Amino acid sequence: MSMKVKADEREESFFRILLPKLRDFLSSKGVPELLPTFCPVPYSAWTDDDKVLIMQNLKEEGWRDAINKKAGLDIEHVRAAIKWMATFHAITFAFLDGYEGGLDQAEKDLQIFFWKFDDYFDWEKEVAVFRDHGNNGQREMFKGLEEKNPGKNYVKYF
Numbered sequence: 001m002s003m004k005v006k007a008d009e010r011e012e013s014f015f016r017i018l019l020p021k022l023r024d025f026l027s028s029k030g031v032p033e034l035l036p037t038f039c040p041v042p043y044s045a046w047t048d049d050d051k052v053l054i055m056q057n058l059k060e061e062g063w064r065d066a067i068n069k070k071a072g073l074d075i076e077h078v079r080a081a082i083k084w085m086a087t088f089h090a091i092t093f094a095f096l097d098g099y100e101g102g103l104d105q106a107e108k109d110l111q112i113f114f115w116k117f118d119d120y121f122d123w124e125k126e127v128a129v130f131r132d133h134g135n136n137g138q139r140e141m142f143k144g145l146e147e148k149n150p151g152k153n154y155v156k157y158f
Contacts, residue, residue, distance in 0.1 A: 005120050006112065012053045013112050015041040025095045034091060036084045 019038060026032045040056040066073060073081070099106040107114040117123050142154035 005115070005117075008051065008053070009046055010112050012044045012046045012051070015053065016044045016046070018110065018113060022091055022095055025098075026091065034087065036087050 015038075023032060023035055026035050039058060041054065042056065043052060043054045045052045066077075072078075096103060096106050139155060145154050146152055
């Protein structure tokens with residue numbers, strides 16, 4: 001699936017093409033500090049011969065994985081992540097909203113970032129094999145909630 005939707009090429013293009021454009025956009029507005037922090041990328045290339053994305057080892061910068069991945073993040077880290085994503089998406093929206101030539105031109109210039117699942121997948125066929133398993137898991141979850149909260153009838157609405 002990764003190859004089908006060009007995930008690796010899209011990631012490399014993000015760091016090589018889009019991120020510098022976002023930096024330039026914010027600098028032109030006099031607010032380069034608004035761009036959230038990204039992992040440094042000392043080298044990237046995407047050619048017929050080379051498909052390379054070298055990223056800095058963030059552990060060397062003091063970052064670490066979550067202490068207990070199964071438990072998830074605490075609320076402070078969830079809020080920080082959401083704030084980071086909201087800021088990034090707002091900047092990207094503003095960049096595209098003011099793109100010279102409009103969104104149609106942006107789609108031509110940055111084609112790899114404009115795609116739909118329907119262009120690559122028969123989405124219904126792809127998820128059909130997971131549907132029963134997913135629905136059964138949710139049904140069991142709601143049954144568990146009903147046991148803890150008698151009379152709520154969650155499964156009835158499922």
